[in-house]
Amino acid sequence: MSDETARQPILDTLIQSRDLQILKAMVPYLDSTRQRGLSLMIRLIELQKTMQLFDPEAKTETAELHTCENESPTDRTLHMLQAIKEFCTPQEADNIDNMIHTMDMLSSYETLRTEGMFDL
Numbered sequence: 679m680s681d682e683t684a685r686q687p688i689l690d691t692l693i694q695s696r697d698l699q700i701l702k703a704m705v706p707y708l709d710s711t712r713q714r715g716l717s718l719m720i721r722l723i724e725l726q727k728t729m730q731l732f733d734p735e736a737k738t739e740t741a742e743l744h745t746c747e748n749e750s751p752t753d754r755t756l757h758m759l760q761a762i763k764e765f766c767t768p769q770e771a772d773n774i775d776n777m778i779h780t781m782d783m784l785s786s787y788e789t790l791r792t793e794g795m796f797d798l
Contacts, residue, residue: 685764688742693727752785 686694701720705713731743746754756778763774 687761687765689728689731692731692742693724698723752781756781 705716746757759774763771
């Protein structure tokens with residue numbers, strides 16, 4: 679498994695298939711008219727698969743999309759920032775780390791304030 683495959687977001691891993699990868703590999707070798715048609719077809723298939731993931735009546739394996747459903751908004755945000763960080767440049771990752779540390783400090787302050795240990 680390559681680094682790019684390992685770093686795919688959950689949504690991509692759920693809609694991608696070997697068949698789509700084969701179609702995508704074909705695109706550069708076709709004339710421009712066929713490239714356009716095949717590329718559009720690939721995107722439509724991906725859109726259809728995405729819509730099926732969120733169909734309440736479909737019996738798809740989408741548990742990975744709902745892993746944070748029962749978490750607090752703050753925890754969801756922290757997990758989201760961690761997931762985004764995997765696709766960032768080192769500078770962007772540092773900025774995200776700074777946001778996470780700021781959120782941690784604000785959370786600690788709020789905990790202390792609500793317990794009456796620290797008032798401003």
